[in-house]
Amino acid sequence: MNWxxxxxxxxxxxxxxxxxxxxxxxxxxxxxxxxxxxxxVLHDYEIVSLDKLGKESFTLRGPQLQRDPxxxxxxxxxxxxxxxxxxxxxxxxxxxRGFVPAGGGQLQLTGEVIxxxxxxxxxxxxxxxxxxxxxxxEHHAQTSDAVTITQPGLTMxxxxxRADLDRQHVSLLSQVKARYVPQH
Amino acid sequence: RSTxxxxxxxxxxxxxxxxxxxxxxxxxxIGNVTIDQGSLHVKSAKAVIQQANGNPSRALLSGGVTxxxxxxDGDRIDAAATNVDYDMKNETMVFTGNVVIKQxxxxxxxxxxxxxxxxxxxxxxxxxxGRVKMRILPKDxxxxxxxxxxxxxx
Numbered sequence: 001m002n003w004x005x006x007x008x009x010x011x012x013x014x015x016x017x018x019x020x021x022x023x024x025x026x027x028x029x030x031x032x033x034x035x036x037x038x039x040x041v042l043h044d045y046e047i048v049s050l051d052k053l054g055k056e057s058f059t060l061r062g063p064q065l066q067r068d069p070x071x072x073x074x075x076x077x078x079x080x081x082x083x084x085x086x087x088x089x090x091x092x093x094x095x096x097r098g099f100v101p102a103g104g105g106q107l108q109l110t111g112e113v114i115x116x117x118x119x120x121x122x123x124x125x126x127x128x129x130x131x132x133x134x135x136x137x138e139h140h141a142q143t144s145d146a147v148t149i150t151q152p153g154l155t156m157x158x159x160x161x162r163a164d165l166d167r168q169h170v171s172l173l174s175q176v177k178a179r180y181v182p183q184h
Numbered sequence: 185r186s187t188x189x190x191x192x193x194x195x196x197x198x199x200x201x202x203x204x205x206x207x208x209x210x211x212x213x214i215g216n217v218t219i220d221q222g223s224l225h226v227k228s229a230k231a232v233i234q235q236a237n238g239n240p241s242r243a244l245l246s247g248g249v250t251x252x253x254x255x256x257d258g259d260r261i262d263a264a265a266t267n268v269d270y271d272m273k274n275e276t277m278v279f280t281g282n283v284v285i286k287q288x289x290x291x292x293x294x295x296x297x298x299x300x301x302x303x304x305x306x307x308x309x310x311x312x313x314g315r316v317k318m319r320i321l322p323k324d325x326x327x328x329x330x331x332x333x334x335x336x337x338x
Contacts, residue, residue, distance in 0.1 A: 117205060123238050125205045151205070153238050158200065168205040176213065178195040180240050 038066035049136065058083050058136060059090075060107075062098070072102040079109065083139055083165050089118030091165050093141075095132070107134045115141070117168070123151045127170075129161070139166040147172060153183040185256050186302060188222030189275060193240060195219050195233065207238045219243065223254040224301075228268070236273070243270040251277075255287075255304050262286045263299070275301040283308075293317040 042065040051057040062079040076098030082090040096111025113132040117125035129147045134140075141163045149156040149170065158172030198215025211233045219226040229247025233240050245268040254260050266281025277299045279285070285292045285299070285306060294317065297308040308318070 121206070123205075123207050149205075151238065156200065169201075169203060170205060171199065171201040173199055176195075176197045176200040178200070178211075178213075180193040180195070182190055182192070183239055 039069040041066040051137070056084055057139075058134075074098075074100040076100070079107075081107070081109070081134065083134070085118060085121065085139075085168065086166050087118075087121065089120040091118060092116045093132070093134070104136070106136060108132075109134065113143075115165075121168070125168075126150045127161075127163070138164075140164055144173075153181050155179050185223050185254055188224045188253070189272075189301070191222035193219065193221040195231070197231070208235055210234045217245070219245075223252075225252045226250070226268070226270075239272075241271075241273050243268075243272065245270065249279075253301070257304075259288050261299070261304075263297075265297075277301065290318065 044063055045061065045065055047060040049057045049060070059082040060076075060079060061082075062076050064077040065074055065079075067074045079095060079098035081093040081095075081098075083093065084090055093109065093113070093115045095109035095113040097109070099108045099110070100106070101108070109132045110130065113129050115127040115132070127147065127149050129143050130145045132141050132143045135142070142161065144160045146159055147157065147161040149172075156172060156176065156178040158174060158176040160173030161170065162173070163170045195213060195217070197213035197217040200211050200213045202209050202211040204210075213231045213233065215229070217228045217231040219228075219231065226243075226245065226249065228245040228249040230245070232244040234242040234244075246266070249263075249265050249268045251263040251268065252260065263279060263283070263285045265279035265283040267279075269278040269280075271277070279297045279299065281295065283292070283294050283297045285297055292306060292308050294308045297306055299306050
C-alpha cells in the first residue's frame with residue numbers, strides 16, 4: 001500500500017470526522033444526557049396564565065411539573081386547574097396526569113379527570129371522564145372518552161363531549177343516556 | 185298511569201346538546217330519542233327538553249312521534265303524530281299533524297288532539313285543528329261474524 005493510498009484514506013477519515021462534527025452542531029439535543037433529564041422541574045408551583053387582554057385565562061397548580069428539552073413538552077403530576085367562567089367564577093378541574101405538547105395552547109389531562117362547576121353558579125355540576133383536552137385560549141374542553149355529568153336529580157352519560165366552560169354549553173356526541181329523578 | 189309522573193324519567197338519544205348547565209337549561213336530543221317514565225313510553229326523532237329549577241318541565245318532540253301508556257283503569261293508549269308538545273307540569277300533551285290515537289273504546293284521527301294525562305281525557309280539533317274522525321266501538325262488541333254468502337259456500 002503506497003503512500004498515495006494512505007494519503008487518500010487519511011483525507012477520507014478527516015472528511016468523515018468534519019462532517020460528523022458539523023452534523024452534531026445542528027443536532028445538539030441529541031446529547032444522551034439532555035434527552036433523558038428534564039431541563040427544569042417545578043415543585044409545588046402555581047401558574048396564572050393571562051390572555052391577550054391581560055385577563056386571567058386559567059390558573060394551574062400542582063406538586064410537580066417537568067419540561068422535556070428534546071421535544072419541548074411538559075408533564076404534570078396531579079395538576080389542579082381553575083378556569084374562570086364569564087361571571088368570573090371558577091371551574092375546578094383535577095386529574096392524575098397532565099401533558100402540554102410543544103407550543104402549548106392545550107393541556108391534555110388523563111386519569112380520573114373531574115371538573116366541578118363554580119359553587120356560585122348552581123346547580124352544582126360534576127363532569128367525570130378518563131381524559132380531557134383543554135383548549136386553553138378558548139376555554140373549551142373536549143374528549144372522545146365516556147363522560148358522566150351529574151346534577152341534583154339528573155345524570156347524563158355519553159361517549160365523547162365538547163364543552164364551552166365559559167358559556168357552560170355542553171354537547172355529548174353519542175350514546176346519550178339521561179335520567180331525571182323527580183325532585184320535590 | 186297517574187303514578188308515572190313520580191317515576192324517574194329515562195331519556196336516551198344518539199347525541200345531546202345542552203345550551204347551558206343551569207337549572208333552567210334546555211337540551212336538544214337528536215337521533216332515536218326514547219323517553220320512558222313508568223308506563224309511558226315515547227319515541228321520536230328529535231326532542232327539546234326544557235328544565236325548570238332542575239326538573240324537566242316540557243318536551244317538544246318532533247320528526248314523527250309514537251307514544252304508549254297504560255291508564256289507571258287498565259286500558260291503554262297508543263298514539264302517533266308528527267309532533268308532540270308535552271307540558272310535564274300541567275300533564276298535558278298536544279299532538280299535532282296526522283294524529284292517530286287508539287284505545288280499546290275506539291280511535292281518533294285528526295290534525296290536533298290534546299291529551300290530559302291526569303284525567304285521561306282527549307280533546308280534538310280547535311285552533312285550526314281541522315276535521316276530526318272518531319270511531320267509538322259499542323260497549324260489548326262480539327267479534328264481527330264471518331260474512332255469510334248467499335250460495336252457502338263453506
